Amino acid sequence: AQSVTQPDIHITVSEGASLELRCNYSYGATPYLFWYVQSPGQGLQLLLKYFSGDTLVQGIKGFEAEFKRSQSSFNLRKPSVHWSDAAEYFCAVGPMNRDDKIIFGKGTRLHILP
């Protein structure tokens, strides 16, 4: 069955520290892959996406993610977090064909220490 796992429900890092949020997926083929961010009281916003090609993708707000086929992972990284990065982050896999659904992970809430 198709699934997305975000193993960390909460992560706390200090401002200025590096960040890595984990995402693993189970899918029949290489899906489209996404990271979304939800700031408090807001809707979800697309951070970055992977459709094909270069496995390291750059997104908005200084985020990047690396697709690793062998590990079925699509981890999100940022070299130095800012207090404004405190939010909930969702990994998602997108449909490769018409009958597939978009599947979201349950999210990782990021807390930033001053």
Place this chain on the structure above:
Amino acid sequence: EAQVTQNPRYLITVTGKKLTVTCSQNMNHEYMSWYRQDPGLGLRQIYYSMNVEVTDKGDVPEGYKVSRKEKRNFPLILESPSPNQTSLYFCASSPPSGAGPNTGELFFGEGSRLTVL
């Protein structure tokens, strides 16, 4: 500006009183979807629509109805709301890909927080 607009943003209602949450997108997307977000459960899809007059159930459709009479609008209808439908609701739309009307790249509305007493 490309956007998905939901209304109302906040609503408190009582059990059994029919309500509609509207959703409109200005990007000419074929695919639209409704999600609910609850603590610990993440995002769950309620209904989706591949195009005008084409709708289908998502993972949690019970107690909800939708319609898609125009491409830009996709209202969510709660005919007889119950307290377990208290939630944060999101409408989203997606541009087409070669595989179909949906890439998975979703554009979300700002959400509608519904409380059913």
